Amino acid sequence: MSDLAGNYNVLLITSGGADRLIRDRQRCPTFLSTTPYASAPAVVCSLLKAQNWTTIFAGLDSQAKATYHQYVFNQITTKLMDCGVTFTATIAPFSDGSSIRKVLNEFNLKSRVFLYFGEPPGLRSILIAAAGSLMTNGDHVYLAVCQLNTERFGYFTWQLHAKDDEEVKTAYGSVLLLSLMDEELYGSQSIRSLSQEWADTYHSIYNKTLQSSDMALMEAFSGPGGLSAGDNGAMLADAIRNRTFLHLQTGGTWRMGSYGNVLHTVQLASFDAEEGQLKGFLRGSETGIFEDYSWTRTHSRPIWFGGKTLPPCLPLCGLDGAACHSDKNWRVEIAVAVLLTLAGVLAILSRLYW
Numbered sequence: 001m002s003d004l005a006g007n008y009n010v011l012l013i014t015s016g017g018a019d020r021l022i023r024d025r026q027r028c029p030t031f032l033s034t035t036p037y038a039s040a041p042a043v044v045c046s047l048l049k050a051q052n053w054t055t056i057f058a059g060l061d062s063q064a065k066a067t068y069h070q071y072v073f074n075q076i077t078t079k080l081m082d083c084g085v086t087f088t089a090t091i092a093p094f095s096d097g098s099s100i101r102k103v104l105n106e107f108n109l110k111s112r113v114f115l116y117f118g119e120p121p122g123l124r125s126i127l128i129a130a131a132g133s134l135m136t137n138g139d140h141v142y143l144a145v146c147q148l149n150t151e152r153f154g155y156f157t158w159q160l161h162a163k164d165d166e167e168v169k170t171a172y173g174s175v176l177l178l179s180l181m182d183e184e185l186y187g188s189q190s191i192r193s194l195s196q197e198w199a200d201t202y203h204s205i206y207n208k209t210l211q212s213s214d215m216a217l218m219e220a221f222s223g224p225g226g227l228s229a230g231d232n233g234a235m236l237a238d239a240i241r242n243r244t245f246l247h248l249q250t251g252g253t254w255r256m257g258s259y260g261n262v263l264h265t266v267q268l269a270s271f272d273a274e275e276g277q278l279k280g281f282l283r284g285s286e287t288g289i290f291e292d293y294s295w296t297r298t299h300s301r302p303i304w305f306g307g308k309t310l311p312p313c314l315p316l317c318g319l320d321g322a323a324c325h326s327d328k329n330w331r332v333e334i335a336v337a338v339l340l341t342l343a344g345v346l347a348i349l350s351r352l353y354w
Contacts, residue, residue, distance in 0.1 A: 009233040023259035023290070030233035031260050032240060037147065038180045038264035040072045041079035042291035043284060044115070044145065047178065047268065048085050050295045053313040055086045057107040059126075061094040061118025066154075072145060073117040087115075094122035100129045108135065113313045116144040120156045127171035128164060136174040138305040139315065148181040149269070149278065156278060172271045173305060177278045182265040257288045266293070270303045 013032045048056065058080075060073040073089075080087045088110045092099040104126070107114050116123055123144055130136050147153045156177055158169040242258040255263040268282040281303045284293040304310050317324035 011233040011236040023261065025259065028260070030237045032237055032256070033261040035262065036181050036264075038266050038286065039291060040145065040180055041075050043178070043180060043266050043293060044076050045079055045083035045085070046284065046291070046293040047295070048080075049083065051310055051313075053113050054084065055111045055313045056080075056088075056113040056115050057111045058087055058089040058115040059094070059103055059107070059117065060089075060091045061116075061122035062091050063093045063095055064118040064122065066119065068147070069117045069119070076115070076117075076145075087111075094118060094125050097125075097129065100126055101133075104130055104133055104135060108133075108140075109319060111313050111319075112139055112311060112315065113141045113143060116142055118144075119154045123156065123175070124158075124160075124168055127168055127174070130174070131167060131171045136171040138174065139311055140174055141176060141311060141313075142174050143176045143178060145178050145180070148179055148183065149177060159276070169273075169276065172278075173273060175271055175278065176310075177269045179267045179269070179280075180264075183267045183280060184265075257286070259288070263288060 011030050015035050058077055077089045090103055092103050149156055158172045159165055240256055241260050243256050245254040257263045263286040266284045267280040269278040269280045272279040281298055282295055283298055284295050287294055302308055
């Protein structure tokens, strides 16, 4: 489709993603991608690299209703080896107590970072079991991946007005939430209401859905002069590419990269115990280089059990503690050897002079 549109110089705007071939402006000069969803494998690989998490555990809830979780799980686990991450992957029902205990035991033997794919109830069950196994004390990370933390996509929260809420609230201190859509752009109530109002109005007038690309197109050609005569597909695409559109009524700031794809922003959130909710502390911004993100802290407050840094993917003493144990033995052996040597020297001197 992109090749055909390019040959006839027709602007093609799609909500689908764009791979390397479509980003070739010589081959596809009229193509624009406006998908609000960042590439999950690219984001996860970039985040793991930024945190130096080279060994992780990935778990998919087999009882999750949405096929999205299965899709993203397959995408990411396929990509992990390419970005230098060693991983163990499992699929299990996270509502079954025995299955969860088995998964947690395996997780504890492999890593300290659990990449979770599933809906909020599955994570809640994992956290309750993990708390009972003393695996929610700051050493273990439970990193959930979602599109957007809203009711529509699944809202991750400890508060269900259930008897175990307080237990889950404490365990949520071990949770990180990675949102693959811009929480500030698409997550606020005011933006959602405004977007719905625009969509309803535009649908009633033109029988179609208004998108950010429509607003960008109108803004790009709102000045004097209008369009020149003839086919304008490539010109329209060039007018939108490599630009930042500020305060669009359908979604605030909107960045379009030089290759004709929206530059996404994603968030990583940790649990704020005082406010009782997951709060963003790290923003990943797509740079325009293929599958590349830069990560920036949004505040300097504590983010993890009173500290400002996240734990490593492997304990400093190793998964079994042997590294510190062997180091301790080595130091003891050296100390004993020194003491024995001194004792021998003193014994010789005592014979010679006393």
